[in-house]
């Protein structure tokens with residue numbers, strides 16, 4: 321059995337450790353934070369096989385450019401002369417054509433399905449204190465154009481055996497008896513699920529610690545010691561750690577950490593915000609995406625989380641208040657009598673989605689080293705794909721046959 325270091329204790333790192341530990345490996349997780357906050361905690365918590373369409377797809381560039389002109393839109397790129405951003409943007413543009421998208425849909429669909437199944441198994445194993453609910457997700461729309469697009473998507477979903485139900489405004493209102501719903505209609509994806517991501521992280525942390533995984537927290541990885549084709553040590557501000565195998569799962573910090581191993585990986589951080597309202601008197605019953613405004617609404621027990629925006633502005637923590645307000649305004653526009661009020665800005669959370677330029681994750685070994693495995697670039701699907709990614713990485717390290725073909729996720733593509 322191998323001595324494995326997992327660099328990064330986000331949901332990808334923890335789920336990887338979960339499967340490695342089950343296979344009997346000696347696992348240490350190193351994270352610069354304290355595993356109490358970060359991108360894997362405040363997100364919308366969807367497990368969504370419905371999202372089989374990769375981020376890079378036809379029409380996205382034109383839509384993005386239109387959104388760039390408005391300070392309240394859900395998308396923004398901070399203009400800057402940064403070679404990494406320019407290379408990433410050009411690659412995104414090249415891969416958003418129809419033929420690449422058509423090639424990328426089947427592997428994305430396959431890993432979403434694998435992960436969906438494994439997340440249910442994981443919730444059974446861990447006792448589900450993170451309130452995973454398997455009731456589906458609603459795509460709600462207000463405009464005729466969005467309705468047409470969502471119905472077309474529902475037809476494409478059918479080709480992959482993904483069940484959908486196209487619902488009228490009245491049928492949606494019936495599903496949400498406690499709040500007024502002002503929509504044209506919506507599509508329900510019954511196969512989707514949702515959970516409380518912060519509770520999932522806490523549960524995994526506790527479970528792994530009890531199972532013998534070592535947590536080396538508040539420890540920043542500063543570099544690596546290499547001998548020939550092997551990474552022999554992980555260097556940190558708290559000392560050096562020797563390894564048989566290293567898994568790099570550092571989310572939006574993936575490309576910066578890999579530079580020390582002379583690996584160039586295209587990745588940008590996509591900032592998003594969320595606000596969580598506690599003890600909402602009349603809450604939603606279903607998670608829903610307000611498609612015209614790209615806002616996600618997730619009931620979490622008596623609490624309600626709303627989130628959205630995609631800002632490609634590097635690693636900076638600055639919040640763009642107008643975009644945060646737009647999330648709240650969209651929620652009120654769809655659910656006019658929702659009993660919540662705009663919170664003070666110190667209550668607004670943000671996270672950084674690790675965006676690959678084609679919307680597929682990076683999963684697998686790198687050919688430069690014999691003992692380096694990468695798991696990253698999960699973009700807006702990190703919670704949905706964490707269990708599947710963790711299982712596949714364990715299969716690679718344990719030398720087992722893989723649950724699915726991962727050619728499309730090649731870390732050197």
Ligand SMILES: Cc1cc2nc3c(=O)[nH]c(=O)nc-3n(C[C@H](O)[C@H](O)[C@H](O)COP(=O)(O)OP(=O)(O)OC[C@H]3O[C@@H](n4cnc5c(N)ncnc54)[C@H](O)[C@@H]3O)c2cc1C
Nearest residue numbers: 328330331332352363364365366541571592701702703704
């Ligand atoms: C608003 C919003 C809503 C979202 N909603 C959903 C959703 O509904 N469903 C879904 O599937 N996904 C969703 N996502 C995406 C999801 O949150 C991410 O894909 C996922 O959290 C990424 O996990 P990760 O483990 O790769 O990265 P992270 O959670 O960022 O973890 C990386 C870890 O690496 C550590 N690290 C980095 N550098 C170093 C270093 N040098 N030394 C030590 N440690 C280091 C960091 O401290 C961090 O803890 C959402 C994201 C946002 C922002």
